[in-house]
Amino acid sequence: MSAWDELASTGPGTETVQLIKDLTGKLVRTRGFPPPPHHRRWDNRAIEDFIGGMFAGKNGSWISEVQALATDQGSLERVLLRSIEHWLIDQAKSTTAGKMRRRLRSLYAKHDSFVNAKKLLAGEDGWTTTDFxxxxxxxxxxxxxxxxxxxATTLLEPLNTAGPTSKRNRAVIVEYSLGVFSAALGALREQLLARFVVERFGLEHHEAELAEAEAEKSQPDPAQDFEVQLAAEHISGQLRQDDEVVLALYETPDVLASRLQIPVGEAQEKIRSLxxxxxxxxxxxxxxxxxxxVVIERASARL
Incomplete structure (x- = not known):
């Protein structure tokens, strides 16, 4: 029985959990996400702990929502993969290493000695210096x-929780980083470097000091989000004749009435019913x- 069949017949069970484990393993092997707290690498126990945390952190309707967005085993795997990836990204950002990673990225980008090494690392975020x-x-x-x-390491002042890194801490981190690159003699992956800096400075024990306010991010275009796209296709499949016109003009019943050549009251009823x-x-x-x-925007564009 596939996970899709299991969800349709009895709800989430062993097949669904195994699929989530397999997809998580695939993501963490190829994307370089940090393992959960208290794990140094992604072994089976780490994956199980991550999945347990994901189920605990998401609301109880998570699997039902995923199932509603899927139409078969293939689409179920795609929706699950995207959902797991989002959770991995959120968790990575919340870790001490994740916060240090963003701090290093900001510091290195403003310093002439460091060079973005993403191309050298086949698309994975990383840095090198002008020497190597x-x-x-x-x-x-x-x-x-x-x-x-x-x-050598020098003690850091308490790291600020918002705003730019202090002048002294910038100098300490940059000087130490240059020493690490000199030892490595080449480009380092950003995640590895962040974990290394965190452990060398003992920052895992000072999580509160490391917390750095997340910069406001522009909201992604909903039409570019896979889950939204899939849901939009599902909604589009529910539309009947003239429904797209009703959606496109639902805020202007008089215009809809004129377009369909019907009374305004009938146009209002069509909008309410849809x-x-x-x-x-x-x-x-x-x-x-x-x-x-997204569906409304598409309908408007077709008018």
Whole structure:
């Protein structure tokens, strides 16, 4: 039995959990996400702990919402993959290493000695210095410890929770980073470097000091979000003849009446009836509401 069949017949069970584990493993092997707290690598236990945390952190209707967005096993896997990826990203940003990663990115981008190495690292975020050309560090965290053991560390002041890094801390982090790159003799992946800096400065024990306010991010275009796109297709599948015109003009019943050559009262009733019919498909979640907005935008563009 597939996970899709299981969800349709009995609800989430062993097949669904195994699929989530497989998809999580695929993501963490290829994307470099940090393992959960108290784990140094992504083994089976780490994946199980991550999934447990995801189920605990998401609301109880999460699987039902995923199932509603899917139409078969293939689409279920795609929706789950996207949902797991979003959760991994959110968790990575909330860790000490995730916050240090953003801090390093900001510091390095403003310093002439550091060079963005994303191209060198086949699209993975990372940095090098002007001294090492196209060389890339191939070792792991433990080997980096051994290579850079001679690099001295200086105590950091308490790290600010908002705004730019203090002048003194900038100088300490930059100087230490240059020493680490000199030991590595090449480009370092951003996530590895952030974890290394956090551990070398003992910052895991000062999480409150490390917290850095998340810069406001522009909201992504809902039409570009996979889950929203899938939900929009589902809503579009519920539309009958003339429904697109009704959606496009639902805020202007008089214009709709003129377009369909019907009385305004009848146009208002068409709008009310359509919105009531679509409500179960789009009113209960942010994804559904965003999907409806996409459908309305598409309908308006076709007029």
């Amino acid at each position: 050309g196209n060389a890339v560090w191939q070792g792991d965290l433990q080997e980096l410890y051994r290579k850079s053991a001679h690099t 919105l009531l019919r679509l409500r179960p498909h789009c009113a209960s979640t942010d994804v559904g509401r965003a999907a409806l907005a």
